[in-house]
Amino acid sequence: MTTDVLIIGGGVIGLSIARELAFDHSVCVVERGRCGRQASSAAAGMLGAQAEAYGDDAFFRLCIGSREMFPALAASLLEETDIDVGLDNAGTLLLSFTEADIAERRERFAWQMAAGFEIEQLSATDIRRAEPFVSTDVLGGFYLPKDGQIDNRKLVEALQRSCEVRGVKFVENTRIDKLTVENGKVTGAFADDSKFSADKVVLAAGAWGTAIDAGVELPFVIKPMRGQILQFRTAKRLFEHVIVGPRGYIVPRSDGRVLAGATMDDAGFDETITNEATAHLIESTTEISPSLGSQKPQDAWTGFRPFAPDRLPVLGRTPNAENLLLALGAFRNGILLSPVTAKLIADDIRGVAPSPEEFSPVRFFRRLVNGSVQR
Numbered sequence: 001m002t003t004d005v006l007i008i009g010g011g012v013i014g015l016s017i018a019r020e021l022a023f024d025h026s027v028c029v030v031e032r033g034r035c036g037r038q039a040s041s042a043a044a045g046m047l048g049a050q051a052e053a054y055g056d057d058a059f060f061r062l063c064i065g066s067r068e069m070f071p072a073l074a075a076s077l078l079e080e081t082d083i084d085v086g087l088d089n090a091g092t093l094l095l096s097f098t099e100a101d102i103a104e105r106r107e108r109f110a111w112q113m114a115a116g117f118e119i120e121q122l123s124a125t126d127i128r129r130a131e132p133f134v135s136t137d138v139l140g141g142f143y144l145p146k147d148g149q150i151d152n153r154k155l156v157e158a159l160q161r162s163c164e165v166r167g168v169k170f171v172e173n174t175r176i177d178k179l180t181v182e183n184g185k186v187t188g189a190f191a192d193d194s195k196f197s198a199d200k201v202v203l204a205a206g207a208w209g210t211a212i213d214a215g216v217e218l219p220f221v222i223k224p225m226r227g228q229i230l231q232f233r234t235a236k237r238l239f240e241h242v243i244v245g246p247r248g249y250i251v252p253r254s255d256g257r258v259l260a261g262a263t264m265d266d267a268g269f270d271e272t273i274t275n276e277a278t279a280h281l282i283e284s285t286t287e288i289s290p291s292l293g294s295q296k297p298q299d300a301w302t303g304f305r306p307f308a309p310d311r312l313p314v315l316g317r318t319p320n321a322e323n324l325l326l327a328l329g330a331f332r333n334g335i336l337l338s339p340v341t342a343k344l345i346a347d348d349i350r351g352v353a354p355s356p357e358e359f360s361p362v363r364f365f366r367r368l369v370n371g372s373v374q375r
């Protein structure tokens with residue numbers, strides 16, 4: 001099959017890019033299993049641009065820019081697909097249980113306040129008024145009104161439906177094993193008994209991104225960072241906000257489900273839900289809300305965050321194959337970063353602008369010392 005653009009991997013990143021490019025390109029997405037069933041379904045769907053930030057850098061600005069794209073994206077997906085992706089703008093509460101934690105967070109967020117990003121310090125009374133089921137041990141916290149959440153499973157479903165409406169071809173249950181590169185260009189992508197060719201090839205295979213033989217050396221490895229997460233279900237909705245405690249978070253969905261996450265395990269592609277993780281997640285949930293933590297979790301799952309050596313996304317062209325673009329390494333923020341990633345990759349393919357240098361794969365090639373990767 002030949003198209004303008006071939007996208008390898010149908011997670012939130014691959015689907016978002018496919019949807020964006022489908023306006024003016026023929027696009028084919030090849031997915032090893034079913035689209036959107038890996039990290040993109042496992043995620044909690046927090047749009048935590050400010051909560052996750054430690055400094056005013058290019059990554060922070062990327063996250064903020066992407067967060068701002070969600071209202072228009074959700075509206076356009078609803079119009080095209082009738083799927084409500086559950087964009088919830090109630091915001092995020094960060095809880096502190098010690099004075100030291102309050103002081104640390106005040107210092108950590110000082111630059112955001114100075115730069116004019118919305119953030120509000122709250123007393124324990126404010127917090128318990130907003131969220132009556134939060135622990136009475138809470139001492140105070142912070143409110144980030146713009147850090148909302150989205151139902152990521154609905155998001156991937158809507159993205160795929162929208163792609164179909166826009167004419168994207170999907171080939172599911174097909175694993176690309178290798179690419180062939182001739183004269184600095186990818187000439188084919190091979191699955192068991194099929195060959196796919198395209199003018200541009202986008203590798204968006206998440207945590208498996210560098211497990212595929214790319215036909216050229218990619219001087220870095222994307223590692224899977226396993227996350228384990230629990231799901232509770234309450235008869236009625238108990239919480240309004242995403243709530244982040246010192247050791248975990250809870251994300252309430254509108255239908256009474258509450259996700260409680262998440263671990264960060266360097267355990268390869270092992271899908272096991274461990275007893276230790278379950279115990280830890282129940283403990284961190286109980287710390288936030290004893291009423292929730294005392295309930296029995298109704299479900300649990302794992303997912304693999306795509307982790308690049310410097311923790312940053314890897315976006316844009318590789319220097320050794322001119323038509324190969326990477327959209328990897330979204331790590332903890334791939335749901336949040338999906339709209340901006342789609343825009344950056346589409347801009348690059350359309351020749352509008354190359355992906356920003358900070359996130360370009362070129363940075364890993366520069367670190368090559370004497371032919372080996374400096375780690």
Ligand SMILES: Cc1cc2nc3c(=O)[nH]c(=O)nc-3n(C[C@H](O)[C@H](O)[C@H](O)COP(=O)(O)OP(=O)(O)OC[C@H]3O[C@@H](n4cnc5c(N)ncnc54)[C@H](O)[C@@H]3O)c2cc1C
Pocket residue numbers: 008009010011012013014030031032033034035036037038039040041042043044045046047048174175176177204205206207208209212226227228229261262263302303304305306327328329330331332333334335336337
């Ligand atoms: C527990 C947990 C909680 C998280 N919470 C959040 C959150 O609150 N907010 C947030 O923004 N992010 C969150 N994340 C991170 C987010 O889920 C990821 O960054 C994002 O889903 C990555 O998307 P992706 O499309 O790159 O990867 P994936 O969703 O994993 O998609 C990659 C796809 O490529 C396919 N593939 C792999 N190899 C091949 C091949 N050889 N051929 C064809 N297809 C292939 C896979 O089957 C898969 O469908 C969380 C992650 C986890 C695990």
